[in-house]
Amino acid sequence: MKIEIANKSHYQYAAVICDTIAESAKIRGTGIAKRTPEYIMTKMDNGNAVIALEGDTFAGFCYIEVWGHEKFVANSGLIVHPDFRNQGLAKEIKKAIFNLSRSKFPNAKIFGITTGLAVMKINYDLGYEPVTFSELTDDPAFWNGCQTCKNFDILTRTERKMCLCTGMLYDPAEKEKNTQHKHEYNGKVFQRLKSIKQAIFLKKEKKK
Numbered sequence: 001m002k003i004e005i006a007n008k009s010h011y012q013y014a015a016v017i018c019d020t021i022a023e024s025a026k027i028r029g030t031g032i033a034k035r036t037p038e039y040i041m042t043k044m045d046n047g048n049a050v051i052a053l054e055g056d057t058f059a060g061f062c063y064i065e066v067w068g069h070e071k072f073v074a075n076s077g078l079i080v081h082p083d084f085r086n087q088g089l090a091k092e093i094k095k096a097i098f099n100l101s102r103s104k105f106p107n108a109k110i111f112g113i114t115t116g117l118a119v120m121k122i123n124y125d126l127g128y129e130p131v132t133f134s135e136l137t138d139d140p141a142f143w144n145g146c147q148t149c150k151n152f153d154i155l156t157r158t159e160r161k162m163c164l165c166t167g168m169l170y171d172p173a174e175k176e177k178n179t180q181h182k183h184e185y186n187g188k189v190f191q192r193l194k195s196i197k198q199a200i201f202l203k204k205e206k207k208k
C-alpha cells in the first residue's frame with residue numbers, strides 16, 4: 001500500500017473518490033457534506049490531500065481545508081474503500097494528513113466534525129480533544145458546507161451550537177504546554193454521547 005501526497009497525476013481518481021464517499025454515506029444513512037470531483041482535483045493540485053493506492057487501485061483519501069485565514073485547518077473527506085477497511089488504513093491516512101497539516105500550517109488549530117466512532121478514536125489517538133462547536137472556526141464558509149448534510153436542520157435549530165457530529169480539536173499551542181491526554185480514550189463515552197444526541201435530535205423513525 002502506497003500512501004502519498006496527491007498531485008495532478010491522481011486526477012483520474014477524483015470521480016471514484018466522490019462516488020465512494022457518497023455511496024458510504026448512503027449505506028451508513030448518515031449526513032455528509034457533498035464533494036465534487038472538481039473540488040477534489042483542486043485539493044490534489046494544491047498538495048492538500050493524501051491518497052492511498054494499492055498498485056493502481058484506489059484505496060483511501062483525505063484532504064485539508066483551510067479556514068479563518070489559516071487559523072484553523074480541517075482534515076476532511078476521510079474515506080477508505082470498503083475493500084480495504086479494518087486493516088488500519090484510515091489510521092495511516094489520518095496520520096499522513098495530520099503530519100502534512102502540521103508541516104504546512106504549523107500554527108493552525110486542526111479540527112474535524114464527525115459522527116464516526118472510528119474517526120473519533122483515530123483523532124483522539126492523534127491528540128485531538130472533543131470540544132463544543134464554539135471552539136471551532138466561525139468561518140461561515142465552513143458551516144455552509146453542512147447545508148448538503150441531511151441533518152442540517154438540527155444545526156440550524158440549535159443556532160450552530162450542536163448537531164449529531166462531535167467537534168474535535170488539536171490545538172498546537174495547548175499541546176506544547178501539555179503533551180498528555182487528561183484521560184485515557186474511552187469508546188463507550190463517545191458511543192453514549194452519540195446515542196444521547198440521536199435520542200434528542202432525531203425522530204424515532206429517522207434514528208440510525
Ligand SMILES: CC(C)(COP(=O)(O)OP(=O)(O)OC[C@H]1O[C@@H](n2cnc3c(N)ncnc32)[C@H](O)[C@@H]1OP(=O)(O)O)[C@@H](O)C(=O)NCCC(=O)NCCS
Pocket residue numbers: 021024025077078079080081084085086087088089090091092113114115116117118119121122
Ligand atoms: C471510517 C473509516 C474511514 C474507517 O476506515 P478503516 O481503514 O476501516 O479504519 P481503521 O482500520 O484504520 O480503524 C481505526 C480504528 O477505528 C476502529 N473502528 C473501525 N470501525 C469502527 C466503528 N464502526 N466503530 C468504532 N470503532 C471503529 C478500529 O478498531 C481502529 O481502532 P484501533 O486503533 O483500536 O485498532 C471507513 O470505514 C470509511 O471510509 N467509512 C465511510 C466514510 C466515513 O465514515 N468517513 C468518516 C467521515 S467523518
